[in-house]
Amino acid sequence: MRLIEKGVLIVISGPSGVGKGTVRAAIFEQENHNLEYSISMTTRNPRQGEVDGEDYFFTSKEDFLERIDQGQLLEWAEFVGNYYGTPLDYVQKKLDEGKDVVLEIEVQGALQVKNVMPDACFIFIAPPSMPELRKRILGRGTEEIEVVNKRMAKAEAEIGLAHEYNYIVINDTVDNAKERIMHIIEAEHSRSARVLENYNKNIAEL
Numbered sequence: 001m002r003l004i005e006k007g008v009l010i011v012i013s014g015p016s017g018v019g020k021g022t023v024r025a026a027i028f029e030q031e032n033h034n035l036e037y038s039i040s041m042t043t044r045n046p047r048q049g050e051v052d053g054e055d056y057f058f059t060s061k062e063d064f065l066e067r068i069d070q071g072q073l074l075e076w077a078e079f080v081g082n083y084y085g086t087p088l089d090y091v092q093k094k095l096d097e098g099k100d101v102v103l104e105i106e107v108q109g110a111l112q113v114k115n116v117m118p119d120a121c122f123i124f125i126a127p128p129s130m131p132e133l134r135k136r137i138l139g140r141g142t143e144e145i146e147v148v149n150k151r152m153a154k155a156e157a158e159i160g161l162a163h164e165y166n167y168i169v170i171n172d173t174v175d176n177a178k179e180r181i182m183h184i185i186e187a188e189h190s191r192s193a194r195v196l197e198n199y200n201k202n203i204a205e206l
Ligand code: 5GP
Pocket: 013, 014, 015, 016, 040, 041, 044, 075, 076, 077, 079, 084, 085, 086, 104, 105, 106, 107, 108, 109, 110
């Protein structure tokens, strides 16, 4: 019996405002992809237009902390005063089904994933420059200036950890970033360790 190749876990990080969400949407708008997006859980309030169960699972701090205790989260982090985390069950199920799973998470969470799943693919999306990042955050127009400043400070700290990632993609245009990420994912499927795992199991009948 041919074994199902497990999916690749793709972890995408980058400072808030860099356009991760837009790049992700462009990736998922394509036809013929084999990707699943893992919807995160958060204690922050929904922004205008955000839908529960689509953008995030919005929940209370009490519920979130209980889920941490029960080991239901693959990773979690506190970010600018709110909690964010990845439900473990969904990720495991989709990887087992052979789907590639995309996480869009901040750096502390990504480092936790790196500890437990070092063979995941870690991609950092970087802004072309810091002034451009500030412009993008301000352009979103949803945050108080104090929060914008906090996010900029956080961005600098996050960029300082970009070396922890396998790949850095500069988001100059959404199309460029999307193309680069799709090529990275394609290449990940040919990584020798990944190919050999299945090849060795199947070789008897090849
Ligand atoms: P935002 O409030 O702008 O939606 O998200 C703030 C930050 O939290 C972003 O960098 C986003 O990628 C990150 N984030 C979203 N979901 C998760 C998650 O499940 N885990 C972690 N660690 N970070 C997340």
